[in-house]
Amino acid sequence: MKRFTLFLISILFFFTGCKKDSVDATTTQSLQSSINDMASSLSTLQQVKFNEALYILKTFGVEAEGDMNELKALGKLINGKKVPEIFALADKTAQENGIDWSSTGPPSLGEMNIFGNDAAKESDPNDISANSLSIVTNPVAMDSILGPKSLQVIPRLLDGSGKPVSFSGAGLEAVMEVFSNGNRIMTSKNLMQDNNFKGFNLKFASLPAEKINNNKIDITVTVKTSAKTFKMSKIGVLVNPKALLMPEGTPKNPEEMVDPATIGENGAVVTDPSSTIPAAGDPKTTVTKFLNNLSTQNLRGAYETSDNPNWGSYENFANPTSGFGAVKNVTVKNISGGSAAGTTSNVNATYDVTDKNGKTTALQVTFGLKNVNGEWKISSYKIN
Numbered sequence: 001m002k003r004f005t006l007f008l009i010s011i012l013f014f015f016t017g018c019k020k021d022s023v024d025a026t027t028t029q030s031l032q033s034s035i036n037d038m039a040s041s042l043s044t045l046q047q048v049k050f051n052e053a054l055y056i057l058k059t060f061g062v063e064a065e066g067d068m069n070e071l072k073a074l075g076k077l078i079n080g081k082k083v084p085e086i087f088a089l090a091d092k093t094a095q096e097n098g099i100d101w102s103s104t105g106p107p108s109l110g111e112m113n114i115f116g117n118d119a120a121k122e123s124d125p126n127d128i129s130a131n132s133l134s135i136v137t138n139p140v141a142m143d144s145i146l147g148p149k150s151l152q153v154i155p156r157l158l159d160g161s162g163k164p165v166s167f168s169g170a171g172l173e174a175v176m177e178v179f180s181n182g183n184r185i186m187t188s189k190n191l192m193q194d195n196n197f198k199g200f201n202l203k204f205a206s207l208p209a210e211k212i213n214n215n216k217i218d219i220t221v222t223v224k225t226s227a228k229t230f231k232m233s234k235i236g237v238l239v240n241p242k243a244l245l246m247p248e249g250t251p252k253n254p255e256e257m258v259d260p261a262t263i264g265e266n267g268a269v270v271t272d273p274s275s276t277i278p279a280a281g282d283p284k285t286t287v288t289k290f291l292n293n294l295s296t297q298n299l300r301g302a303y304e305t306s307d308n309p310n311w312g313s314y315e316n317f318a319n320p321t322s323g324f325g326a327v328k329n330v331t332v333k334n335i336s337g338g339s340a341a342g343t344t345s346n347v348n349a350t351y352d353v354t355d356k357n358g359k360t361t362a363l364q365v366t367f368g369l370k371n372v373n374g375e376w377k378i379s380s381y382k383i384n
Contacts, residue, residue, distance in 0.1 A: 022082045025075030028068075038083055048107045050083065052171070053090035056101060059173055060189055061093040098201075099191050125169040126226040130157040133230035135221055137237055140201070144355035145363075146383070147322040149243045154199035155192070155221045157230065168194040176200045177220045181213035192223055204243035205383075209310065215241050240322070241310045246368075246382040283345040283369045284338040286376040290367075291351060295330035307370065307377035320356075329354040343371040344379075 021041070024034040035054065039047045054074070062073035078086055087103035094101040134156045139148035153176055157165045172192040178185045185207060188200055200221075207217070220233040286305050293302035299318040303311075311317045318325045331352040338347045347367045354360045368380030 022080055023075070023078045023086075025079035028071060028075075031071065031075045042083065045107070046083075049103055050086070052101065052107065053087050053103055054078075055171070056090045056094055056099065057086070059191075060097045060099065061089070097190070100193065101191070124226050125167070126172055128157060128165060128167050128170060128172070128225045129159075130165045130225065130228075130230065131160045132158045132162075133221065133223055133232040134158055134162075135219065135232050135234045137219065137234060139240070141203075143243075143361065144326045144357065144359055145324065145353050145361060146242050147240045149204055149240070151202040151204070151237070151239070152199055153202055153219055153221065155197070155223055155232070156195065157192075157223065157225075164195050166195050170194065173224045174200075175222045176202070177222075178202065178207070179218040179220070180211055180216065183211065185211050185217070204240050205245050207239065207244050209241065209244035209246050212239060212241075212244060215239055241312075242322075242381070243383075244310075246310075246380050281376065282338055283347050283367075283376045284335050286369060286378060287335055287338075287347045287349055287367050288332070290378060291330050291332055291349065294324060294327050294353075297327065299324060305378055307372055308379050308381060310381070326355045326357075327353055328356045328358075345369045345376065 019037040019040065020034040021038060022034070023038070024030040039050055042050055057077060058070050058074045062070060062077055064070045064073040078089070081089070090101075091103050093099075136154045136156070138152045138154070139150070140152045141149040143149055155174060157167075159165050170193055174190045174192045174197070176188045176190075178187075188202075190197075190200060202219075215238060216236045217239055218233060218235045219237055220231065222229060222231045224230075290302050290305045293299070293305070300314065302324065303314050303317045306317075311323075317323050320326050331354075332349065333352070334348075334350040336348045338345055345368075347369060348364070349367060350362075350364050352360050352362050364384045366380075366382045366384060367378050368382070369376045370379045371377075
């Protein structure tokens with residue numbers, strides 16, 4: 001009897017010793033097996049938070065398309081890591097993505113399973129009964145000089161009568177895709193935890209101006225519940241062109257890149273005078289003139305120093321709501337750069353702008369300039 005008892009104890013130690021305490025991502029099967037082993041050593045509450053942490057990392061911590069590719073990417077991310085390291089990594093990922101979640105907080109994302117083999121249950125907070133999805137967009141982060149700098153994109157799950165569905169304690173994966181002229185520009189993910197979801201903050205400065213067609217974008221949002229995936233698009237949403245991500249400087253016109261020099265009969269270089277672009281002086285002078293005109297509210301004078309298609313007509317430029325018409329005063333702190341590279345140049349300026357309501361904004365701006373018939377003109381405007 002004593003020998004039999006010792007035999008049972010040795011068997012117990014054998015199976016206990018075989019349990020893994022770190023992730024083995026050699027295969028999908030070993031990944032799942034090692035995660036199950038690690039979870040079995042945790043309390044019930046810790047197991048729930050562990051599953052939530054894995055979901056955060058799979059959804060927001062890796063870049064991949066499709067569940068299997070996401071699992072493989074997750075395996076590479078957490079291979080060899082133990083439970084505390086996974087919690088720490090999930091905390092960092094949640095913070096970087098603006099998700100209201102922490103490893104030390106109460107369970108908040110419903111019943112998560114990254115391997116997707118649990119059926120939805122009545123008690124599953126992610127099993128939301130909804131009929132459709134709506135999208136509302138609101139301009140936010142208003143600047144008296146630039147206008148709106150962001151767009152708040154708010155999705156809502158609706159019932160059969162078109163009213164918002166009330167729910168809480170969920171962890172619905174929400175994905176926003178931004179397109180222009182049929183081309184995808186960016187993708188963002190978030191978690192919809194209740195019907196007061198704040199949505200996505202789409203910063204115009206994250207959208208490259210050269211990829212935006214007619215100052216319009218198309219926005220598509222997808223929300224996944226346990227039983228159904230909802231998708232809705234909003235077409236032709238206007239953006240603020242002055243707040244977009246501008247390219248550095250202005251690309252040269254191909255015609256300006258042609259060297260007009262020819263070789264004379266005696267081997268000397270002869271330049272065709274009709275093709276020579278006149279010298280334009282110091283580019284910083286144009287930027288100084290522009291800022292001085294703004295400061296004295298001579299908007300026509302400021303506009304005439306530019307050749308920037310993004311500013312549009314003088315009426316748009318001088319608009320008191322969305323243009324430079326709101327400027328009351330400019331205090332220049334520093335102007336630097338200005339070395340010309342052929343027909344283009346960049347000038348950096350640091351200055352304070354005070355609007356007509358008395359609000360002062362500190363700006364660091366890179367002005368792109370081009371030589372137009374011997375005169376430097378502002379062709380781009382990028383806030384750093």
